[in-house]
Amino acid sequence: MRDNDWTRVLGWPGYKVYRHEIDEPGKRLKLWVRRRRANKLLVCSGCGKPRGEIVASYEREVRDLPCFEYLTTVVVELYRVRCPDCGVTAEKVPLLPSKAPFSKRFEDAVGQACESAAASRVILIKRAKASEAVPSHKEALMARVENLAGVGSMPYLPHRA
Ligand SMILES: [Zn+2]
Numbered sequence: 001m002r003d004n005d006w007t008r009v010l011g012w013p014g015y016k017v018y019r020h021e022i023d024e025p026g027k028r029l030k031l032w033v034r035r036r037r038a039n040k041l042l043v044c045s046g047c048g049k050p051r052g053e054i055v056a057s058y059e060r061e062v063r064d065l066p067c068f069e070y071l072t073t074v075v076v077e078l079y080r081v082r083c084p085d086c087g088v089t090a091e092k093v094p095l096l097p098s099k100a101p102f103s104k105r106f107e108d109a110v111g112q113a114c115e116s117a118a119a120s121r122v123i124l125i126k127r128a129k130a131s132e133a134v135p136s137h138k139e140a141l142m143a144r145v146e147n148l149a150g151v152g153s154m155p156y157l158p159h160r161a
Contacts, residue, residue, distance in 0.1 A: 006031055009067070010074070012095055014039035022070070029070040034077035042079055046086030053082040062096060064103040074103065 019032035
């Protein structure tokens, strides 16, 4: 597949794929993206105002949703901008809302999984007998997140004491 096709499949508005790497045995896909030329309006992450002066560029690696069997990592080219109000700051990127190494849609998917994990836990608690340990909320969440991230396939079962 050409980078152009990966750009369409990835679907990050305003960004294009300029390099890709497929690790077949490791089942990992890595895409390098940068802004399209038409998408050069940079916004200061401090004050949210448009700022044009680029001071430096750098790369950030984030996890995006898996593509079929492949864990997907996106390496994004980002800019630091000079803002008269805030000094030198990172540009604001709507696709990367937090400092966590995940894309927005990855975080949204984890959020949804967490909601259903919370619901599953309620059912489990109802089922659990008094003598059995109930999985903590955190354990349930981590199991979901790991499943989603493809880290492992932890069965979502209560631990027995
Ligand atoms: Zn600013």
